[in-house]
Amino acid sequence: MEHSDPVNSTLTFIICAAILTMIFRSRRGKQPFIRRIPGLNAIDDAVGRATEMGRPMLLQPGLGGIDVITLQALAILAYVARAAARFGNRIIMPVADASFIPVAEEAIRESYNLEGRVESFRAEDIMFLSDRQFAFAAGVAGLINREKVATAFLFGLFFAESLIMAENANQIGAIQVAGTPSTTQIPFLIAACDYVIIGDEFYAATAFLTREPTLVGSLVGQDIGKAVILLICILGVLITTIMGPDNFLMNWFTPLWWKR
Amino acid sequence: MLRNMVDEIAAWFARSFPPQKGLTLWLILMGLIVAYVVIFFGLQLLKPRARKSLIAVVTFLAGLFYALEFFLPTELIDGKETNALTRFLVPMSEFAQIVAVLALGLGIYSLTMIHGKTLLRFRTGWFYSLTFFTFMILMATFGIMVEEPFSREAQINRDIRSILFVGGLQALEGTMFSIIAFYIVSAAYRAFRVRNAEASLLMAAAFIVMLGQVYAGQFLTNWLPTEGALSNLRIETMSDWLLTRINAPAVRAVGFGLGVGLLATALRIWLSLERGSYFDREV
Amino acid sequence: MSILEKLQTIDRRIVYLLLFLSVGLALIPRKPLPVIPSNQARSAFEAIENAPTDKLVIIGADWSASTRGENGAQTIAILHHLMKRRLPFAIMGFDPQGPELVAAEAEKLAKRYNYQYGTDWINWGFRPPGTINATLKAMVRGFQEGMKQDSKNIPLSDHVRLPMMARFKDINDVGVLVVVTPSQTFESWVAFVQGIKGTPLVFCPTAVMAPEAYQYLDSGQMVGMLTGLKGALEYEGLVKEPGRATAQGLALSVSHILIILLIVVGNLGYLAQKRRQKSQQGVG
Numbered sequence: 001m002e003h004s005d006p007v008n009s010t011l012t013f014i015i016c017a018a019i020l021t022m023i024f025r026s027r028r029g030k031q032p033f034i035r036r037i038p039g040l041n042a043i044d045d046a047v048g049r050a051t052e053m054g055r056p057m058l059l060q061p062g063l064g065g066i067d068v069i070t071l072q073a074l075a076i077l078a079y080v081a082r083a084a085a086r087f088g089n090r091i092i093m094p095v096a097d098a099s100f101i102p103v104a105e106e107a108i109r110e111s112y113n114l115e116g117r118v119e120s121f122r123a124e125d126i127m128f129l130s131d132r133q134f135a136f137a138a139g140v141a142g143l144i145n146r147e148k149v150a151t152a153f154l155f156g157l158f159f160a161e162s163l164i165m166a167e168n169a170n171q172i173g174a175i176q177v178a179g180t181p182s183t184t185q186i187p188f189l190i191a192a193c194d195y196v197i198i199g200d201e202f203y204a205a206t207a208f209l210t211r212e213p214t215l216v217g218s219l220v221g222q223d224i225g226k227a228v229i230l231l232i233c234i235l236g237v238l239i240t241t242i243m244g245p246d247n248f249l250m251n252w253f254t255p256l257w258w259k260r
Numbered sequence: 261m262l263r264n265m266v267d268e269i270a271a272w273f274a275r276s277f278p279p280q281k282g283l284t285l286w287l288i289l290m291g292l293i294v295a296y297v298v299i300f301f302g303l304q305l306l307k308p309r310a311r312k313s314l315i316a317v318v319t320f321l322a323g324l325f326y327a328l329e330f331f332l333p334t335e336l337i338d339g340k341e342t343n344a345l346t347r348f349l350v351p352m353s354e355f356a357q358i359v360a361v362l363a364l365g366l367g368i369y370s371l372t373m374i375h376g377k378t379l380l381r382f383r384t385g386w387f388y389s390l391t392f393f394t395f396m397i398l399m400a401t402f403g404i405m406v407e408e409p410f411s412r413e414a415q416i417n418r419d420i421r422s423i424l425f426v427g428g429l430q431a432l433e434g435t436m437f438s439i440i441a442f443y444i445v446s447a448a449y450r451a452f453r454v455r456n457a458e459a460s461l462l463m464a465a466a467f468i469v470m471l472g473q474v475y476a477g478q479f480l481t482n483w484l485p486t487e488g489a490l491s492n493l494r495i496e497t498m499s500d501w502l503l504t505r506i507n508a509p510a511v512r513a514v515g516f517g518l519g520v521g522l523l524a525t526a527l528r529i530w531l532s533l534e535r536g537s538y539f540d541r542e543v
Numbered sequence: 544m545s546i547l548e549k550l551q552t553i554d555r556r557i558v559y560l561l562l563f564l565s566v567g568l569a570l571i572p573r574k575p576l577p578v579i580p581s582n583q584a585r586s587a588f589e590a591i592e593n594a595p596t597d598k599l600v601i602i603g604a605d606w607s608a609s610t611r612g613e614n615g616a617q618t619i620a621i622l623h624h625l626m627k628r629r630l631p632f633a634i635m636g637f638d639p640q641g642p643e644l645v646a647a648e649a650e651k652l653a654k655r656y657n658y659q660y661g662t663d664w665i666n667w668g669f670r671p672p673g674t675i676n677a678t679l680k681a682m683v684r685g686f687q688e689g690m691k692q693d694s695k696n697i698p699l700s701d702h703v704r705l706p707m708m709a710r711f712k713d714i715n716d717v718g719v720l721v722v723v724t725p726s727q728t729f730e731s732w733v734a735f736v737q738g739i740k741g742t743p744l745v746f747c748p749t750a751v752m753a754p755e756a757y758q759y760l761d762s763g764q765m766v767g768m769l770t771g772l773k774g775a776l777e778y779e780g781l782v783k784e785p786g787r788a789t790a791q792g793l794a795l796s797v798s799h800i801l802i803i804l805l806i807v808v809g810n811l812g813y814l815a816q817k818r819r820q821k822s823q824q825g826v827g
Contacts, residue, residue, distance in 0.1 A: 504757050
């Protein structure tokens with residue numbers, strides 16, 4: 001699709017409006033209840049284990065660059081870094097996109113700063129390894145084995161290299177918590193990691209962790225957006241079953257090239 | 261009206277900054293580099309609050325271009341759907357490519373710092389840092405060197421590059437990918453256990469899909485007809501049914517959630533509604 | 544712990560050795576196994592078989608040497624088909640290795656099928672991966688403006704050295720899109736190239752990436768798909784050009800059977816342990 005059409009614009013507007021409304025409502029203090037995700041509860045346990053063992057923790061934001069997915073991953077990892085700063089754990093964060101280094105450094109330094117431990121922050125532990133997928137995976141696998149990490153947090157965009165990292169961490173007995181929007185990698189992560197957050201839980205994670213009004217509001221807005229899509233799906237099935245495939249709803253959502 | 265306004269601005273830019281060649285072009289480029297350095301250090305001098313406000317404004321404007329270009333109504337011009345901003349897609353794509361290339365310098369800087377320190381202080385693993393520098397220099401030298409076709413030097417250059425690229429990089433990357441096969445087998449062997457009804461169901465589905473992917477599996481039900489009701493029991497048909505009728509809707513459902521989550525996160529970043537610099541302190 | 548129970552904790556090195564031996568030995572016999580093409584491979588074949596010869600085929604080569612086993616075999620099979628039908632094609636990609644690897648295969652086949660560079664095929668080369676959406680958006684509006692030059696730095700406007708570029712201007716001149724990638728770049732191709740005019744798109748992912756793409760087949764955004772090495776094997780059968788994938792068919796079967804056997808063995812151990820624990824609880 002090169003440009004939007006009226007149906008697409010309307011739907012996007014409705015979902016965006018729902019998200020923004022709920023964010024501002026939540027900021028005004030009307031904060032709704034949200035449940036916790038078991039995989040995210042495990043983060044504190046994993047940090048605690050690294051503290052007990054006195055070994056570093058691996059924070060892995062995936063293969064992405066400065067994009068929405070990797071920034072979301074960084075938001076989750078910044079929470080982990082804050083816990084690490086609190087307990088005095090060393091963190092190692094290899095990245096696959098050089099332009100992401102300053103962003104990651106800033107975020108992790110901020111986490112240490114908030115815990116009043118900025119002097120413990122080691123900029124050299126946030127490192128660029130390679131932007132080649134498997135060279136990067138080999139580098140991370142090497143780090144896991146050399147540093148004998150106690151825990152590994154794999155959050156972000158992963159492809160086939162996910163299993164190389166997760167299996168290496170598994171082999172040295174590290175606790176692993178993972179989350180990715182790459183649906184094809186979830187089976188591999190489930191097989192090799194201790195806790196995995198699935199699907200859009202990845203985007204919900206920061207709200208669960210920080211309980212920030214903006215993020216919680218956004219989460220509720222997202223649910224409204226999903227409900228709208230679900231409603232359209234149900235209506236689509238019902239109307240198409242009754243009226244046949246050539247109906248007004250199908251026509252609304254059919255792109256021009258399909259009609260030709 | 262918007263189109264006229266944009267056209268006028270574009271025309272003014274074209275008049276004011278005509279294409280340059282030769283020495284003028286080089287002088288302009290040098291001037292831009294100086295300006296870039298001044299701006300870079302100038303930004304460092306800004307107070308954090310002012311810097312964050314500036315980042316918020318730049319983020320919003322950068323995102324606004326693509327949002328407006330996508331959502332503004334279009335009309336057909338020369339058979340292409342066009343609006344006032346469409347003509348800037350190509351320059352924006354070139355701009356994005358240039359910015360992406362700048363990251364290369366950052367990468368080289370980071371790697372040089374890490375491996376340089378290890379090498380100079382003879383820390384554990386200094387040998388790997390030496391290997392890194394050797395191959396970085398070799399790859400860069402033989403990759404960048406200009407080729408004059410048909411000369412002997414060019415042939416030597418091509419041969420060395422082929423050894424490095426085909427014999428080195430390609431073989432190493434292929435090896436790393438093939439390691440996944442070993443990991444998949446060991447992970448599957450360890451993880452698949454018939455602990456409960458759901459796990460057993462999952463395993464049965466996995467067996468059908470795996471067998472459906474290869475002839476050894478298809479051979480098992482080859483005696484069944486390819487047409488009629490009984491054909492549904494052929495292993496490749498069952499596998500296809502699982503992939504297209506069970507897997508695809510599930511992926512689509514997860515995709516809806518991910519799409520809305522992506523939209524919400526993008527919206528928060530675009531409008532700088534996230535807190536602080538990822539994402540703890542109020543801006 | 545009984546011997547049966549130990550079956551669930553076989554040393555991973557033994558598992559690796561079993562895989563290495565079974566795949567290695569299965570690569571020795573050269574006799575090809577029969578092929579039953581899937582619906583997705585058949586649709587991909589038909590899309591290229593029915594493509595008009597006066598339109599361009601764009602090959603999006605976003606893969607590298609690491610996935611050559613799967614993506615390389617798929618690409619070669621498709622190149623055979625394109626050249627047999629004398630369809631003009633352009634190669635481009637967002638992985639520095641992809642376009643070069645495909646161009647190398649195309650050059651080999653070009654001699655056999657008498658394909659001329661610049662007249663019958665062209666390599667537009669590599670563009671930075673971070674710019675995929677912007678580049679594709681610009682490319683569909685005009686190849687000369689969006690891509691500027693080929694991999695040998697010849698301007699696409701040089702119609703003397705690249706005569707085919709005089710015939711093909713933009714997305715309206717494209718008959719089929721072939722996207723070969725082990726990553727998610729296919730989503731950008733679907734959104735920003737296929738979605739403009741509904742150009743038929745054939746997708747060639749690695750086997751692990753395929754499950755994510757079936758939904759696009761239902762919606763018509765993709766017309767066909769070659770799933771990993773299996774897809775390449777099926778396509779080689781359809782174009783009647785047995786090659787690398789056909790030679791590896793037996794190894795593919797053996798590796799799958801090995802995984803199934805190992806899972807069964809592991810579960811026998813698990814069930815034995817469970818039974819022992821139950822009987823001990825009964826005695827206690």
